[in-house]
Amino acid sequence: MKLLHTSDWHLGQSFFTKSRKAEHQAFLAWLLEQVAAHDIDAVIVAGDIFDTGTPPSYAREMYNQFIVAISQLNCTLVVLGGNHDSVSTLNESKQLVACLNTHVVANVVPSAVSTEVTEDTVRSEPTHTQIIELKNRAGDTGAILCAIPFIRPRDVIQSRAGESGLEKRQALGEAIKQHYHQLYQAALAVREEKQLSVPIIATGHLTALGVSQSDSVRDIYIGSLDGFAADGFPPADYIALGHIHRPQMVAKSEHIRYSGSPIPLSFDELKTTKQVLLVEFDQAERVAITPLEVPRFQPMAVIKGDLSSIESQLKAFDANTHENTPQTKSVWLCIEVELQDYLADLPQRIQTLIEGLSVEQTLEQTLEQSLEQSLEQVVEQTVIPSFEVLQLRRTRNTAKQSLTQTARETLAELTPDDVFAKRLELESFEGEVEQLRLGRIKEQFQQILSEVENPEQGA
Template identity: 75%
Template sequence: MKLLHTSDWHLGQSFFTKSRKAEHQAFLNWLLEQVTAHEIDAVIVAGDIFDTGTPPSYAREMYNRFIVAISRLNCTLVVLGGNHDSVSTLNESKQLVACLNTHVVANVASHDTNADTDSVQPSDNQIIELKNSAGATGAILCAIPFIRPRDVIQSRAGESGLEKRQALGEAIKQHYHQLYQAALTVRDEKQLDVPIIATGHLTALGVSQSDSVRDIYIGTLDGFAADGFPPADYIALGHIHRPQIVAKSEHIRYSGSPIPLSFDELKTTKQVVMVTFSGGETEAITPLEVPLFQTMAVIKGDLGTIETRLKAFETVPPDQPVWLCIEVETQDYLSDLPQRIQALTEEMPVEVLQLRRSRNTARQTLNQIERETLAELTPEDVFAKRLELENFESEAEQLRLGRIKQQFRQIVAEVENPEQVPESNFEPNSEPNA
C-alpha cells in the first residue's frame, strides 16, 4: 500500500495581487505524474484545499478537473476540510465526487452526544477503508478534518479561559481516540493485516510556523499536545506550511504547502510525503521534493547591495519575471524609496511584490543594553526593546502588534496583582513568533 500525503493547497490564493493559478495547475499536473510514477494507491489532502470559503470559479474548476484526472489513475483521493475551507463548498459536490473514488470529509459531522460528558461522538463516515491496487483494503483511515470547538464540545456558562482550553484539548484527544478504537474494531472484525492512518488540521505543539499561517483556535487553544494523538501507524497533518516532523516522531508529519505562500517560506524546500506500507508495517516514509514553479527571491541590504544583487536576474526570460521581496537597510528615512527601487528594477525581468524598510535597530539596541543594567529596566522597557527588533509595517502587522501589547499588559497585570485579575479575563491568542 502506498499513499501520498499533501496539504494546504490554498487554491485561489491571491499573492500581493498575483494569481497563483499557473503554479497550482503545474503542481497538480506534477502530483498526477507522481501518482503514476510511484503507483500510488491513495492521496490524502489534509485540509485547506481552497484559500477562502468562497474560492473563485477557476479554483473550483481546477479542483474538479483534478478529481476526474486522478480517478482515471485508479487512485483513491481523500479530501479533508481545513480552517480556510467552507464546509458547504466542499459538501456541495461530495456525493458527486464519491462516484469518482473521492472521499470528502469537510467537518466533524456529529450524530450523537454523550449526555454524561457533553462530548460529541464521531461520525461513521470518518472511518474509511483505503483500497490498494488489487481492490483489497490496504489501510484504515481515521479521516479527521479541522475540528471546530462547537463540533466536539458544548460550552458551559461560567467556564474560565483555562477550563475552556482544557475542555477543547481533551475533546479533540477523545475524538481521535474514539476514531482510532473504531478503526481497531474494523481491523479486528475483518481480520485485516493493515495499518491505521489518522489525519488532522491543527497546530501541534512545538512546530515552526510561517508568515502565511493564520492562527486557529484563537483565544481557546494555542496548540494540541502531540501525546494526545493515538498510536496510529502514520498521522498526516495539515495547517503548518513548513514540512516537519512532530515531537521527533517520524510517523507524525506536516507535509507543508506545495508552493510558497509567503516569502519567508522560501527558506524551506516544498514536498509531499510518500508512505509505503508492507502489510501492517511501515516500510518507508519518503519526502518527494516539489519543484518551484514560480521563481521568487528575497533581497536585503542597502541600495548599493540591492543594485548589485539585481544583476543576477539579468538573464531571466522576460516572460517569466522573478517575484521579489526587497528589504532596504538604511540609517536614513528615504521618502522616495519606492521611486528609487522602481528606477533600479524597471529594466529588469523582475516584479517587486513587497518592499520593506529594515529598521536596523538591532545593533543600536544591543549597544544601549550593554550600558544598562537589568535593574534599571522595567518589564515594559524590556518588552519595548524586543518589539523594536520586529517589523510591523502593514495594516495586518499593526493589528497583530496591538494584540501582542494587549496580551503583554494582561500578563503583567496578572503577575503583579493576581488577586485582582479574574482568570476568565485572560484568554491568550496564539502569537508564537512575537
C-alpha cells in the same frame, strides 16, 4: 500500499494581488505524474484545499478536474476540510465525486449536545463516515483511515459560563484527544472484525506543539488551544497532518508528519523545500517515508540590504540558478531595505532601480554574446530576468522606534498585527490587572482577525 500525503494547497490564493493559478495548475499536473510514476494507491489531502470559503470559479474548476483525472489513474483520493475551507463548498459535490473514488470529509458533525467532556458525551461525527477502508489498485483493503478534518470547537464541546481560559484550553484539548481515540478504537474494531493485516492511518488539520510555523499560517484555536500535544494522538501507524506549511516531523516522531504546502504561500517559506510524502506499507508494517520534492513553478526571491547592496544583488541575480523554474517568468521579489533615515520616495527609487537594471542587463549581455555568436544565437539564448516587487519593507531595528518615525511606514509594509501593536503602544498597561486586560484585548483582536479572514470558521 502506497500513499501520497499532501496538504494546504490553498487553491485560489491571491498573493499580493498575483494569481497562483498557473502554479497550482503546474503542481496538480506534477502530482498526477507522481501518482502514475509511483503506482500510488491513495492520495490524502489534509485540509485547506481552498484559500477561502468562497474560492474563485477557476479554483473550483481545477479541483473538479483533478478529481476526474486522478480517478482515471485508479487511485483513491481523500479530501479533508481545513480551517480555510468552507464546509458547504466541499460538501456540495461530495456525493457526486464519491462516484469518482473520492472521499470528502469536510467537517466533524455534532451528534449530541454536551456540557461536560466525557468519553460518552463528546460530540463527534458517526464513526462510519470517518472510518474509510482505503483500497489498493487490486481492489483489496490496504489501510484503514481515521479521516479527521479540522475540528471546530463547537463541534466537539460546548462552552460553559464562567470557564477560565485554562479550563477552556484543557476541555478542548481533551475533546480533540478523545475524538482521535474514539475513531482509532473504531478502526481497530474494523481491522479485528475483518481480520485484516493493514495499517491504521489518521489525519488532522491542527497545530501540534513545538512545530515551526510561517507567516502565512494563522492560529486556528484563538484563545483556546496553543497547540495539540503529540502524546494526545493515538498509536496509529501513520498520522498525516495539515495546517503547518513547513514540512516536518512532530516531536521527533517519524510517523507523525506535516507534508507542508506545495507552493510558497509567503516569502518566508522560500527557505523551505516544498514536498509531498510517499508513505509505503508492506501489509501493516511501514517500510518507508520518502519526500518527493515539488518543483518551484514561479521564481521568487527575498533581497535584503541597503540600496547599494540591493542593486548589486539584483545585478548578480540569475534566474537560471533557480532550478526547475520557467525562465520566461518574471521574478517576484520581496525587498527589505536597511535605512538609517526615512526616505519618502523609497518605492519610486526601487522601481527606478528595477527598470534601469532590466535595460542595462539586456544591453550588457547582448554585447558580450554578440562578440562570439551570431545575432540569432544571442536572441535565442539570452534570458534576462525581469523583476516584480510584490513586497517592499524597511528593516525594523531591534531598538524601539519613535512613533513619529514608525508613523511614516505605509500600510503595505505592515500586517494587521503590526498596526494593532502600534496602537497598543499608545496605551499604558502597568500592573497585574492591566496585563490581564491586555491579554484579553489581544485575544479578542485575534478572534476578530480570524473571523474576518476565515468567515466560514466563525459562522
